[in-house]
Amino acid sequence: MTHALFQPIQLGHVTLKNRIVMPPMTRSRASQPGNIANDMMAKYYAQRASAGLIIAEGTQISALGQGYAWTPGIYTAQQIEGWKKVTKAVHDKGGVIFAQLWHVGRVTHPDNTGGEQPISASAIKAENVQVFVDNGTQAPGFVDVVTPREMKKNDIKQVIEEYRQAALNAVDAGFDGIELHAANGYLINQFIDSGSNQRHDEYGGSLENRLRFLAEVVTAVTRAIGADRVGVRLAPFTSLNGTIDSNPALTYTEAAKLMNTCQIAYLHIAEVDWDDAPETPLSFRIAVRDAYEGTLIYAGRYTAEKAEATLKAGHADMIGFGRPFIANPDLPDRLKHNFPLATHDAGTLFGGGEHGLTDYPPYNPSHNM
Template sequence: MTNLLFQPLQLGSIRLKNRIVMAPMTRARADQPGNVSHNMMAEYYAQRATAGLIVTEGTQISALGQGYAWTPGIYTPEQIDGWRKVTDAVHHKGGVIFAQLWHVGRVSHPDNTGGEQPISSSAIKAEKVKVFIDNGTDQNGFVDVVEPRAMTIEDIKQVVEEYRQAALNAVEAGFDGIELHSANGYLINQFIDSEANNRTDQYGGSIENRLRFLGEVVGAMVDAIGADRVGVRLAPFTSLNGTVDATPIETYTAAAVLLNTHKIVYLHIAEVDWDDAPDTPQAFKQAVREAYQGVLIYAGRYHAEKAEQAITEGVADMIAFGRSFVANPDLPKRIKEGYPLAAHDPETLFGGAQKGLTDYPEYNQ
């Protein structure tokens, strides 16, 4: 049994019952047409409401923000109504749930964006990156992403407004707050990381310029729904979806400083999580802790003991668990009681129906 993971924590105006976060994970099961959340997704999240905080799968803020088939949106009345089923179910079980707001930028294909060319910081194609499209069968078909067009200043203003409206929509749908997806090679990450951004205007070049879009989006959402309802996820050292930064320690320490000025309620750092990935430098974690004064969440290859250690050392306040939450709806109880963890079926992660989503049982001694 671990102790610190089960201490309550204040997150803005919300008292969390523990420090275990259900990490955002794409499941690609939204109702079609319309990419609408539904009762099965409500059951899935409600089953996991013993987490201190649930962060939903990425939900796109616009039709052009979609990267993969069957992912939910939050920009139409039907989508807001669909998400309300989810938030009602989670709240009924005593849970706290934030919506992860998502724009994929260049990590897409016209088959997923209504025929439109994807947009990005720059007209740079992500190499060796594939997305899945609806190919008319139950099986998703993987295709290469296409070259995006570079966003104009007007495009940037429009997307900032789409994020602001999505935050309002999330509150209307009953969410306790939102997490801005600025990680894993998606749109905001395409502005931040030097190798994905070759702009020569105020959104490119220096670290300050490459962080400008992030700051404008966060500022718009904080103005709309309040800083105590806004979290941000960053992935400083990953190269997912082809985004790489030349100086990640400097860039992402500066990002933490910037986000601290907006007084967002939490900062969520996604560490590299493949098997032989290098550990995030401890000096970086300490620099982030000094730069950012709110709640710090880390995710990636954590088990109970490692999570406890991170909180003990003071570099983290909460720890997010991803794939282990897929197969263990009662994960906090299993951690607390030392029960064994079930393994997930990777074949049922994306798409399909209840199998691999709501049919994993709680532990039975």
């Protein structure tokens, strides 16, 4: 039933043992002060090293790139050292792990950015969007985002350089590669989508211009660490964090063509995954497959059966299983043997300690007979 999921695959410079991806999921457990990856996080990822590929949680490339309390960074020496614990733990278990490089743009609050006003493609506030801040307790406190300032040319150059340096830092920290977070309404997505980009220079207006920032960031990181170590995540049909495009099918097919030209290792498509969300149009899946020749990953509401069918149809090469990985550290084994899946505790997703992070047990048939 799940034969296709368990075939090995070559991804850039690494061979993966199966087609199962643990996609990036924010858990907000970084050590304070300093937003430093720690032993607890190393244990969490090592427990899930049976995935073909782990993409670690979104990791800010600068202090201004941080959107939420307690998320890890990768721009200081201490942060790089912290991530070395994680990558070693995963590699010791035979796993492969990429870092997801993250700049949230306007999706933040000055409480999370050292008091600085956030930046974005345009000075447009994300409506009805909240982020959580450290309010002095272990429970996150939610606040409305603020209006960002429009990035000037020197801001754009600086952020591109921050991405480039973060990619080098990730390799230094032992990651096998990096994924650029260009999805879910964060900074790169804010340049791509027509609703959040109202610029009148070469970074706004036409589709080619709105894709320019993505192209320049990808060029910078591929030159720094090699295209075979770079993936990109896109979210064509989501409206997360207030970004909406007037013609997402066209916009993201063109983005896929661009990524093919850049010869990146993989393209990661985040599908809408809320209850009753519409399926990604088959016509779009076909168009993306025609446009992009590298490894295609899809993630969002997949069961083993749906994943198998998607792989066999040739629409994807790997499948991401997000929330199921939280409560099922041995998810590949459970999928392979059709073992039941545990359900995660939603109250422990963000912040806190080991509870809800590392204390989910693997399946034990003798305990479940």
